[in-house]
Amino acid sequence: MYDRVDAALDEIRPYIHSHAGDVNIVGVSDDGVVKLQMVGTCHGCPMSMLTLRLGIERILLEKVEGVTSVVSIRPDELDFDGLEAEDDGDT
Numbered sequence: 001m002y003d004r005v006d007a008a009l010d011e012i013r014p015y016i017h018s019h020a021g022d023v024n025i026v027g028v029s030d031d032g033v034v035k036l037q038m039v040g041t042c043h044g045c046p047m048s049m050l051t052l053r054l055g056i057e058r059i060l061l062e063k064v065e066g067v068t069s070v071v072s073i074r075p076d077e078l079d080f081d082g083l084e085a086e087d088d089g090d091t
Contacts, residue, residue, distance in 0.1 A: 001032075001064065002025065004063075004064045004065075005025060005028055005034055005064050005067065006025060008059055009025070009056065009059075011059055012051075012059055015051075016042060019040075019041055019042065020040050020041040021039065021043070021045070021048075022038075022039050022040050022042065023037070023038055023042070023056065024036065026073045031068060032067050032068035033070075034060055034071070035071050035072075035073050036056065036071070036073065037072070037073050037074075038051075038052070052070060053070075057069070057070040
């Protein structure tokens with residue numbers, strides 16, 4: 001499913017790139033949850049959640065069978081390898 005998600009993201013990437021941003025796939029779970037990281041000028045932009053919901057999520061739900069939801073992962077939620085950090089319960 002990862003490759004199909006990446007191909008579908010190519011439809012919206014030109015728009016995101018025009019704003020000096022990009023979107024990276026952090027992971028795709030077996031139950032269809034796509035985890036993305038907004039980067040470049042998209043990171044921290046108040047409009048990024050609107051882009052995520054009305055653009056990216058809509059396209060992925062329409063184009064990729066099996067996608068159930070799309071979530072944004074903040075950089076502080078990643079470990080040094082770019083994978084989601086484990087929650088140790090201290091936060």
